[in-house]
Amino acid sequence: MKHSIAYAIALCTLLVSCQHEKTEDHDVTKRYALIPAPQTLEARPGAFNVTEKTRITIQGTPDAFAPEAELLQALLQQATGYTIAIAESAGDHTITFVQDTTLTHTEAYTLDVTEKTVTIKAKSGAGIFRAIETIRQLLPAEIEHSEQKSSAIKIPAVSIVDYPKYDWRGMHLDVSRHFFSIDYLKKFIDLLALYKFNKLHLHLTDDQGWRIEIKKYPKLTENGAWREFNNQDSVCMNRAKDNPDFIIDPKHIVQRNGKTVYGGFYTQDEMRDIIAFAAARHIDIIPEIDMPGHMMAAIREYPYLACDGNAAWGKLFSTPVCPCNEETFQFAEDVFKEIFELFPSTYIHLGADEVEKTSWGKSDACKVLMKKNNIKDLNELQSYFVHRMEKFFNANGKKLIGWDEILEGGVTPSAIVMYWRAWVPEAPVNAARNGNKVIMTPGNPLYFDSQPDEHSIYNVYHFNPIPKGLDSLAAANIMGAQANTWTEYIPTETRADYMIMPRMTALSEVLWTNRNDYEGYLARLVHHYDRLDRLNISYRLPELEGFTQKNAFVDNVVLDVKPPVKGLSLHYTTDGSLPDLQSPTLDKPLTIDNKVTIKLAAFNSGGRRGDVYAIEYDKQSYSPAQPAEGVYNGLTLSYYRGFFKGTQKIKADADTTLTVEDIVVPESLGKGSFGLKYRGYIEVPEQGIYNFYFTCDDGGVLRIDDRLVVDNDGLHAPLQKSGGVALEKGLHRFELDFVEGGGGYTLDLKYSTQGGKPSAIPASWWKTKK
Numbered sequence: 001m002k003h004s005i006a007y008a009i010a011l012c013t014l015l016v017s018c019q020h021e022k023t024e025d026h027d028v029t030k031r032y033a034l035i036p037a038p039q040t041l042e043a044r045p046g047a048f049n050v051t052e053k054t055r056i057t058i059q060g061t062p063d064a065f066a067p068e069a070e071l072l073q074a075l076l077q078q079a080t081g082y083t084i085a086i087a088e089s090a091g092d093h094t095i096t097f098v099q100d101t102t103l104t105h106t107e108a109y110t111l112d113v114t115e116k117t118v119t120i121k122a123k124s125g126a127g128i129f130r131a132i133e134t135i136r137q138l139l140p141a142e143i144e145h146s147e148q149k150s151s152a153i154k155i156p157a158v159s160i161v162d163y164p165k166y167d168w169r170g171m172h173l174d175v176s177r178h179f180f181s182i183d184y185l186k187k188f189i190d191l192l193a194l195y196k197f198n199k200l201h202l203h204l205t206d207d208q209g210w211r212i213e214i215k216k217y218p219k220l221t222e223n224g225a226w227r228e229f230n231n232q233d234s235v236c237m238n239r240a241k242d243n244p245d246f247i248i249d250p251k252h253i254v255q256r257n258g259k260t261v262y263g264g265f266y267t268q269d270e271m272r273d274i275i276a277f278a279a280a281r282h283i284d285i286i287p288e289i290d291m292p293g294h295m296m297a298a299i300r301e302y303p304y305l306a307c308d309g310n311a312a313w314g315k316l317f318s319t320p321v322c323p324c325n326e327e328t329f330q331f332a333e334d335v336f337k338e339i340f341e342l343f344p345s346t347y348i349h350l351g352a353d354e355v356e357k358t359s360w361g362k363s364d365a366c367k368v369l370m371k372k373n374n375i376k377d378l379n380e381l382q383s384y385f386v387h388r389m390e391k392f393f394n395a396n397g398k399k400l401i402g403w404d405e406i407l408e409g410g411v412t413p414s415a416i417v418m419y420w421r422a423w424v425p426e427a428p429v430n431a432a433r434n435g436n437k438v439i440m441t442p443g444n445p446l447y448f449d450s451q452p453d454e455h456s457i458y459n460v461y462h463f464n465p466i467p468k469g470l471d472s473l474a475a476a477n478i479m480g481a482q483a484n485t486w487t488e489y490i491p492t493e494t495r496a497d498y499m500i501m502p503r504m505t506a507l508s509e510v511l512w513t514n515r516n517d518y519e520g521y522l523a524r525l526v527h528h529y530d531r532l533d534r535l536n537i538s539y540r541l542p543e544l545e546g547f548t549q550k551n552a553f554v555d556n557v558v559l560d561v562k563p564p565v566k567g568l569s570l571h572y573t574t575d576g577s578l579p580d581l582q583s584p585t586l587d588k589p590l591t592i593d594n595k596v597t598i599k600l601a602a603f604n605s606g607g608r609r610g611d612v613y614a615i616e617y618d619k620q621s622y623s624p625a626q627p628a629e630g631v632y633n634g635l636t637l638s639y640y641r642g643f644f645k646g647t648q649k650i651k652a653d654a655d656t657t658l659t660v661e662d663i664v665v666p667e668s669l670g671k672g673s674f675g676l677k678y679r680g681y682i683e684v685p686e687q688g689i690y691n692f693y694f695t696c697d698d699g700g701v702l703r704i705d706d707r708l709v710v711d712n713d714g715l716h717a718p719l720q721k722s723g724g725v726a727l728e729k730g731l732h733r734f735e736l737d738f739v740e741g742g743g744g745y746t747l748d749l750k751y752s753t754q755g756g757k758p759s760a761i762p763a764s765w766w767k768t769k770k
Contacts, residue, residue: 029520031156033527034137035505036196036512037520044157046115050076051152055087058097062088065097067280068128075136081149092116097128107198107282108163111135113155126282130196134160137194137531144534165514166465168439170199170286170482171504173496174449176206176297177232178487179252179264180496186277191501191537193281195508200278201286201349201482207296207318208232208488211265212287212342216334219301226256226263232488233262242578242612245495245538268342275343286401287343289335290351292320292385298331305331307363314356322359323385324366333392340396347416348393352386353403383409390415401439407431420447420484423671423743428467432477440465440481443717444697444744446507448499449486450717454543455695459718461506461518483507494538501532501539526565533606541568541602541610546755548691550616550709550723556593557617561586563602568610572600581607592617616723622687623705625730631681631767634659635734637666640675646713647701647737650675661763663736663749671742678736681767687729692751693758694736695720697744703735715739718746731767 032041054076056069069086072095076084090096093116100110100121109127111134112119120131136143138155171192173180180188192200204212210224229237233248240246252264266274278285296318299311307322321328339348357378360366366381375381383406390400390412401416404427411417413435419428422442431438443450445459465481483504490496502525509521532539542564551557563570571583572590579601586600596617602610638654654677660666663678682704684690694702694710697718702710704725712721738747750758 029523030527032138032158033524034134035521035524035528036509037515037517037524038134038160038162039513040161042159044114044159046157047154048113048115048118048157049152049154050080050084051093052080052082053093054084055091055094056084056097057087057090057094059090060099064099065122065125065128068125068132069097071129071280072132072135075132075143076153078145079139079143079150079153090117094118096120097122099123103127103163105163109134109160111158111160111162113138113157113159115157118155126198129193129282130162131160133194133196134162141527141531141534144531145536164196164198164512166478166480166511168199168480168482169197169508169511170201170439170480171197171500172201172203172441172482172484174203174206174485174487175211176203176209176487178249178491179209179211179262180493181251182266182270182274184493184496185274187536188496189274189278189281189283191504191535192283195505196512197508198282199284199286199482201288201484203288203290203486205289205297206294209263209265210297212271212289212339213265213267214335214338215268216338217298217302217331220298221265224297224301225265226254226261228259228261233491236489236491239489245492245498246489248491249493268338271342279344284345284347285343286345286347286349287339288349288351288401289339290349290353291332292323292328292382293317293353293355294351295319295321302331307359307366310359314358317354317356319359320355320357322363322365323381324360324363324369329388332389336389336392337396340398346397346399347401348398349401349418350386350389350393350406351403352382353405353420355382355405357382377409379409381409382406383411386415387412404428404431411436416479421743423745425467428478429469429474432467432470432474435477437477437479439479440467441484444746445718446481446483447486447717448483448503449488449490451719452499452503452540453720454545455718455720457503457506457522458518460503461510461521462516463507463510465510480511481507497538498540501537502528503540529565529567529604533604538608541604541608544570544600544602544611544613547613547615548693548722548724549614550618551691552618552620552689552724552726553592554620554622554689554726556591558589558591559586559598559600559615560589561600567605568602570600570602572598574598578612580609593619595619620707620726622726622728623707623732625728626681626733628683628731630770631683631731632770633764633766634661634768635663635678635680635766636768638677638679639669640677641672642675643673643741644675644739645715645741646699647675647739648713650677650737650739659768662766663747663761665740665745665747671745672740673742674740676738676740676747678734678738679768680734681731681769682734682761683731683765683767684727684729686753687727688753689724690727690751690753691722691724691758692749693720693722695746695748696738697746698739698741700736700738700747702749705732713739715741718744734766 058065095118098121103123106124107126109122109131111131122128210220214220236246296311299306303309305321306319312319386406393400404419416437417431418439420441422444428438466475546561570586571579572586573579573583598615600613637660639656640650641655644650694712698715699713701713709725710721710723751761752758
């Protein structure tokens with residue numbers, strides 16, 4: 001909090017000191033719209049003008065920061081069109097790099113900008129580069145790939161002291177389920193650099209495709225990198241009817257042996273080029289070769305890897321490789337030897353998640369191995385595999401990372417745990433207490449393949465990487481966090497951009513600054529959209545507000561939506577078609593007096609369409625209240641143990657029934673998969689239109705007086721849907737159904753009236769009849 005206050009004081013000081021400057025300098029937020037915000041910032045009047053006379057100098061050893069000097073030179077050339085010379089001595093109008101060994105963090109830097117000089121001090125090239133990216137953000141957005149060059153650009157005067165809170169600031173990209181080009185990976189790496197991330201976790205192999213060349217096993221990419229369209233592609237093709245982002249990328253579709261197949265892979269030379277591009281920006285690429293599970297692309301080509309020789313699906317996941325045959329370990333070690341040679345990263349990801357162990361339990365070889373090594377169960381057998389691989393990693397100077405399932409059969413304190421299963425909250429706590437280093441990637445809110453909604457950025461920004469229950473000593477084992485993007489339903493680069501941005505910027509501030517300044521962050525974010533447009537990032541356009549998805553009215557209602565940022569136009573349709581730039585413009589309040597569905601979307605200046613909002617309007621009479629005799633506080637909750645794909649699939653007979661005081665999932669009901677039915681009444685204090693906001697993971701349906709208010713059914717990540725209903729004052733029959741598939745455990749219901757903000761429903765409103 002003290003950093004936030006210091007930042008605000010500094011900006012207020014600037015407002016006073018800049019009162020005689022140009023008008024644009026009064027927009028302090030725009031002037032210093034840095035994401036992530038620096039640790040401390042002292043605002044100053046004036047600016048450093050970059051001209052043809054500007055020089056870049058390096059104090060001390062000339063080669064110390066030579067690569068970074070060349071990157072800054074390229075950035076300024078891109079902006080101005082001319083080359084800034086790298087000179088031997090400093091003076092006026094110079095940008096000087098200084099090695100400062102007193103700085104404690106490798107990535108720390110200080111940036112001092114006056115009207116005459118720019119001085120960057122850092123302990124290492126990584127610190128110098130982070131400062132360069134700060135300068136990049138301080139420069140106008142027009143420097144990004146602009147055809148028009150400026151003969152003079154300005155860096156606002158400022159003094160910054162900066163360093164990261166966490167050492168692991170990562171993003172993950174799954175290139176196995178859907179493949180992405182080398183150009184896109186470089187574009188993505190450049191975006192990571194802009195926002196001061198330092199890790200890129202590449203998920204290179206899975207059941208759907210093997211994406212990295214392994215010279216000793218050529219069939220992994222000759223055949224394993226290609227597939228006929230699968231069920232995930234079919235879902236994307238269906239969605240593509242309304243959204244071109246879901247069109248399977250034609251760049252990765254080819255004809256082979258008379259069949260249409262999808263895929264691709266990176267040669268080792270191509271990957272070396274990508275690694276070098278990232279390394280120049282001080283970003284480590286962490287490869288993941290997922291095993292023992294998720295290996296069907298390899299088992300199809302080398303069937304001996306499976307215990308039964310089959311590449312098939314079990315109850316939940318695919319057949320894994322067999323940990324009881326030495327041929328498996330020979331294959332794994334051969335593969336990882338090439339990976340070790342290729343990737344300089346100390347960290348290598350083994351995966352080791354979601355292993356279908358059924359074939360192990362049937363294997364005679366596994367029974368013999370388990371008896372010989374006193375292995376009690378199949379979880380310990382997985383640990384046997386992980387431990388052997390970790391020893392091999394360590395012998396080759398590498399550190400093993402595994403998903404948090406590696407904890408289940410026992411883990412060495414040297415293994416690094418990547419926590420993802422939000423429904424197992426004790427996993428990172430136990431790992432950190434055990435001495436394991438932990439990287440936090442919980443599905444909620446850090447799975448960026450989950451559909452973003454109006455709460456996504458807020459939830460990411462307010463994520464705390466330190467789990468509850470850790471003392472300071474154990475908390476030191478939390479290395480940081482990353483967001484994961486799984487691409488089963490992300491078939492294009494534009495869709496990947498949409499899912500990742502801008503919520504990635506919120507994570508950058510959590511991990512670098514660790515400051516609670518959400519409103520300030522949002523104000524700065526507005527100034528990044530222009531830069532992202534120029535970088536050709538197909539980010540999700542800002543949320544439209546001022547309506548619910550299902551709206552009730554009695555006489556008429558007004559739809560009044562304002563563009564959330566400058567440069568957006570709003571267009572709508574009423575005939576069921578998708579809006580485009582030729583559709584009517586919503587530039588003034590629209591009165592609605594009949595039942596209708598309006599499809600509304602924002603468009604940026606380049607014509608790119610944002611989310612399409614289907615806004616339903618239902619003309620209703622006020623639902624009459626029920627008699628209030630014989631009621632008491634609370635709701636009846638029925639619990640149904642089992643896995644249900646939707647609320648309509650909940651079985652007939654409840655396993656448990658109890659009374660609850662609110663819409664909550666009682667801890668006493670345990671975990672796993674289940675269905676819930678809440679029954680009773682809601683007592684509203686006044687006649688009016690009541691809007692309800694239902695967030696759930698997985699699915700839920702809300703009915704009041706037999707009227708469908710919110711349909712948020714199905715298995716999905718946390719998602720909010722909303723709806724309204726016209727109610728008389730008094731009691732109304734209330735029915736809420738919820739299904740949990742076994743992962744998220746998110747259930748939240750809020751309400752609003754008369755355009756107010758959503759708020760918690762008072763417990764006194766819930767009633768049950770005797």
